[in-house]
Amino acid sequence: MFWLMKGLSLSNSETIKQVHNSFSRQQMFEFDSKLPDKDNDVFHFVGYLPINGRLYELDGLKDGPIDLGKCDQNDWLKVVKPVIEQRMQRYSAEEIHFNLMAIVSERKMIYNREKEKLEARLLALQGQGEVMETDDASCQSESDIKSEISRLNLLISDEEQKFRKYKIENIRRKHNYLPLIMEIIQVLAREGKLVELVEKAKEKAVAKKAEEEKKEKEKTK
Missing domain, CATH: 1.10.287 (Helix Hairpins)
Structure with missing residues (x-):
């Protein structure tokens, strides 16, 4: 119950919410939608802590802490490492659905x-x-x-x-740089330079991809 109340206290903190939301992805338009999107994953924090020789998983979407077994208080990372790796393997290699952070003393x-x-x-x-x-x-x-x-x-x-x-x-x-970017694009379009820059960017992207493929072939030889 203690861990549940602690998690609720953190999730209900307006200061933490404001700081967390301030780093959200910038959008050109703001949508106020109160309906959940079934296609979106639920992103949240999962913590791992060594307490009295036991390793616990703290998941905000679960009712309480999960006991993952015994661990050395001074060397508990070797116990949590396979647990984290197993969670990471749920996603494909081309996607990043997680960030790994360590909470340490300042x-x-x-x-x-x-x-x-x-x-x-x-x-x-x-x-x-x-x-x-x-x-x-x-x-x-x-x-x-x-x-x-x-x-x-x-x-x-x-x-x-x-x-x-x-x-x-x-x-x-x-900072939201999107309005500045849109303004620059509009200025370039009015001056007739946008298409030329887009074509150059495409050529550069094709050349870069070809160079990467060449390097990959050389590695496999």
């Missing part, structure tokens, strides 16, 4: 936690003249601790830069 958060521990250790060293007792013996001197903090600062800066890049990419991915 690296910036991990680095910040390590940095906070080192900064506390450094303060203790500077204030007491000795290093606090710790299981980590890699940083015992003040210079070692400062060096490790500098390294973590660089890693944190890299993560921040990465997320700034992701933000720009997400803006571009969600």
